[in-house]
Amino acid sequence: MNASWQAEMNHKTGIRFARLALTWKQIQRLKPPSRPVNLKDSRAEDYIEKYGDRCWDVESIRPRTLHKLIETGLRENVPPEFLETAEARERATRLARPVTEKLRKAIEKEVLEQLAAGVPEEEILARVSSKYGIPHRKRR
Numbered sequence: 601m602n603a604s605w606q607a608e609m610n611h612k613t614g615i616r617f618a619r620l621a622l623t624w625k626q627i628q629r630l631k632p633p634s635r636p637v638n639l640k641d642s643r644a645e646d647y648i649e650k651y652g653d654r655c656w657d658v659e660s661i662r663p664r665t666l667h668k669l670i671e672t673g674l675r676e677n678v679p680p681e682f683l684e685t686a687e688a689r690e691r692a693t694r695l696a697r698p699v700t701e702k703l704r705k706a707i708e709k710e711v712l713e714q715l716a717a718g719v720p721e722e723e724i725l726a727r728v729s730s731k732y733g734i735p736h737r738k739r740r
Contacts, residue, residue: 618673618677621658622656622658622661626669627656630661632656632657632660632661633660634654634655634656635654635655635657636653636654636655637654637655638655707728710728711724711728722738
C-alpha cells in the first residue's frame with residue numbers, strides 16, 4: 601500500500617489503514633516456515649542487510665493465531681465503540697441465522713407454490729411482503 605493511496609483512502613473513508621506484519625519476536629515465538637528472499641524484489645538488498653536471506657509470510661501462521669494477531673491489531677487501532685457495535689452485529693447475525701434460514705426456506709416454498717398456481721410475480725411479492733410486514737414497492 602503506497603503512502604499516497606493510503607492517505608487518499610484515509611481521507612475518503614475516515615479509516616486509518618495500518619500494515620500488520622510479523623515482528624521478529626513473533627517469528628521467534630511462532631516459528632513459521634521461512635523461504636528465501638526474492639532477489640528480484642527491489643527491497644531485497646536492504647532486507648537482507650537487516651534481516652538475512654530468509655523471509656516469512658504472514659499467511660504461514662496458523663489461522664487461529666493469525667486471527668488473534670489481527671484482532672489485537674484492531675483492538676489497538678479501532679475505537680472500542682466501533683468494535684462493540686461490530687461484535688454485537690456479528691452476534692445478532694449468528695443468533696438469528698437458524699431462524700432466518702428456516703424463514704427463508706418457508707418463504708421460498710410459499711413463493712414456489714404461488715408460482716405453480718399461476719400467481720403473477722408482482723402479486724407474489726406484494727403478498728409475501730405484506731404477510732411479513734416488509735415494505736414493498738412495485739418493480740419497474
